[in-house]
Amino acid sequence: MTLFEAPAPLAERLRPRTLDEVVGQRQLLGPGKPLRRLLESGRLNSLILWGPPGVGKTTLARLVAQYVKAHFISLSAVTAGVKDVRAAVDEAERRVARGERTILFLDEIHRFNKAQQDALLPHVERGLLTLIGATTENPSFEVNPALRSRARTLVLEPLSFEDVRDLLSRALRDERGLPGVDASDEALDLLARLSDGDARRALGTLEVAASLGNPVTPELVTDAYGKHLPAMDKGGEDFYNLISALHKSVRGSHPDAALYWLARMIAGGADPLYVARRIVRMAAEDIGLADPQALRLAVAAQQTAEFLGSPEGDLALAQLVVYLALAPKSNSVYVAWKHALDLAAEQQHPVPVHLRNAPTQLMRAQGYGKGYAYYFDDPEGSFAQTYLPDALNGLQIYAASGEGWEARVKERWQKLRELHTSPEPSS
Known part of the structure; x- marks a missing residue:
């Protein structure tokens, strides 16, 4: 290094020379x-x-x-x-x-x-x-x-608190580091926690703190650290891991965790409207008919976030994830819908004649709509007729859960199933 060259950063000067010097x-x-x-x-x-x-x-x-x-x-x-x-x-x-x-x-x-x-x-x-x-x-x-x-x-794994703490102590002892600089244990502990397993960040912050004063105190560490946005590649794995953690925390009825992961995403620069769309999906997929109000609130929160923008609109998303986390859960419609899509893809059964639309005389002459019992004219006949193709009579797709509002739905659906006739039951 010449007189006019800046010294290498502390992290570079302390780069391990042997495997035994590697931390973690x-x-x-x-x-x-x-x-x-x-x-x-x-x-x-x-x-x-x-x-x-x-x-x-x-x-x-x-x-x-x-x-x-x-x-x-x-x-x-x-x-x-x-x-x-x-x-x-x-x-x-x-x-x-x-x-x-x-x-x-x-x-x-x-x-x-x-x-x-x-x-x-x-x-x-x-x-x-x-x-x-x-x-x-x-x-x-x-x-x-x-x-x-x-x-x-x-x-490679993030460095542990102990690993970073040892590295900071080494930086103060090593002749390549910061000889002559002192730091309190509280300052080094704080820095080890703030570094989040990142040795380069820890050493860089220590070097800045040492330039602000000697000995290094927790106050100097705080000043040197500044405000670091959480690391998040908006198109990478971390982004989707955060979405996954948020979704699973809502599904697991843990509002504290849901708020934390939401904050990580918003603070990391995620598009609030994208996050809102994902949360609306949670309302439909995991709360469903256990609380029909959830989907309405989710759409309202999405509209609020779009109308107010960030940061004011972010509060609506925070309110929403707390509501969804505390709401009763049911994925019965989600499961039923997947089952229905699978059945629809397997075979295209014809619509029973009595359920077909008959807007023309020719269609009526072919029997379209013949025998259909209109519920308000003939409730008993309406329940007695079939609504599925003959090959699917007796099929059960939707099974109500016992959660929240859907507990009432379950009771009503059981009574309705008893009224419907299934001449050829099947699984």
Whole structure:
């Protein structure tokens, strides 16, 4: 570093130099664990490192190259393209002629499109390049199957509170870190909690806090941390995991959890109207006729959110998820509808003649509508006639639950079924 160069960030200065300096990831690096065995054997396999930000994906890639004595080329899929891949291939060709191996580290590999990922395939397949891809997104969705089949996927976990706390203490002791800076235990505990398992965030915040004052106090940590929006890729797995958690919390009648997941989505930048549409679906799917008012309130909340906009309209969504979480639950109509769709797809049974529309003389002459008993003229005859095709007589599709308003529906439907005749019962 020259006089005019800025020092490297604390997280970069403290990057582990050996496997023993790595914090966390014991499921991969502990004795007998997958990555430890791979490195100790000296084998070099292509890898996909999948995990949240700041858990050591880049560090592990560099250590792999160090342990197997391979040349390391680092690219970011955010800025690199096929031209950069070709340059890496050319370099690997020159080195393989000298008996050297090359690792291509591709950060944010999910940012490469299919064509860009396909450009890597032949070079990975013939062993010219050993690929180590890093991603925060589920490789099952974001990495081409052909590329996944040639690489082993390793899952990295968020760092624990203890891991981050140890790392912060190390930063104050290590000569590469912040020697001479003191921090209270309360400050380090607070920072370890706020970091949410992200070592890079924790070290970056500590460095800023140390620039504000020495010793570092909880107040300085709060000032340095600022306001971080929850990490959420609006088109990625995290987004749909949050939707899933919200839906399941409503279904499980847990209003606190439902409010938390809703807040995570809204604070993370999700479109409130998209969230509203998903919640309307919950009202229809999981509450149903146990509380018919739920769907009306859901539509009203969606309209309120659209009319007021955010943040005022977000309160309507919060009110709605609490109502739905506390409401009685029934998916009887949801189940019945799926069953009805399956039956409709299996075979197209003709409409019984007495139920057919007869707007013309010719249709009436063919018997359309003949024998139909109009309920208000002949209630008894109306119940006695069939309403399903002969092949489906006796079929039961809808079964009312005993929840909420549908408990009354169940009782009425049982009486109605007794009135209806089923000359040829079937399952």
